[in-house]
Amino acid sequence: MSSAFSSFSAVSDKLFQAKAQKGLTFDDIAKAIGRDEIWVAAAFYGQAKPDAEELAKLSEVLGLSPLQNDVSAQWWPMRGDLGPMPPTDPVIYRLYEGVMVYGHAIKAIIHEKFGDGIMSMINCKVTVEKKPDPAGDRVVLTFDGKYLPYSKW
Known part of the structure; x- marks a missing residue:
């Protein structure tokens, strides 16, 4: 993985390698374990926390030894790790740019339609x-x- 992802765990590496070896998409895996593709991708990147049942299903779909052995009960997701700021990856930068360009307008519309909140x-x-x-x-x-x-x- 690139240096932006150097903080990712060995479990993430194992998941990505198995996904590539099996030729599966995130959507394929999502359908097999009963989750949506964004959640599955977030779990691969360490930004969502699978429970024991989801780990067992992931292990089966990816042909891995039980992932429960690799993930301690004290493991917590690392949400929000985009790497350097501003992001240097073109896709992530464009999403970041979208919030920079339209963020105030979106906020104003949310407040107009819903009131003061998030x-x-x-x-x-x-x-x-x-x-x-x-x-x-x-x-x-x-x-x-x-x-x-x-x-x-």
Whole structure:
């Protein structure tokens, strides 16, 4: 992995290698274990925490020895590790740029429609879809997060 991911665990490396050897997509794995593809990718990057049942299913799908042996009960996800800031990866930088360019406008619209509060990223459903377009395929990125009024956070 690149230096931006040097803090990732040996378990992440094992997951990525097994995924590549099996020729599976994140969506293939997600369907096999009953999760969505974004959650599966987040787990591979150490940013989501699989429970014992999910670890067993991952082990089976990827043909690995039980991952419970590799993941201690004290392991916690490392959320928010994008590497250097601003991000240097072009895809991650464009997402970062989107928030820099549209962040205030999105915030204003959230406040107009909901009031003073936030969109929670806890239990947020994220989807990435491909939308054909004559001018070039489009990426449709959806964040489906729960609204929390200021008084709740």
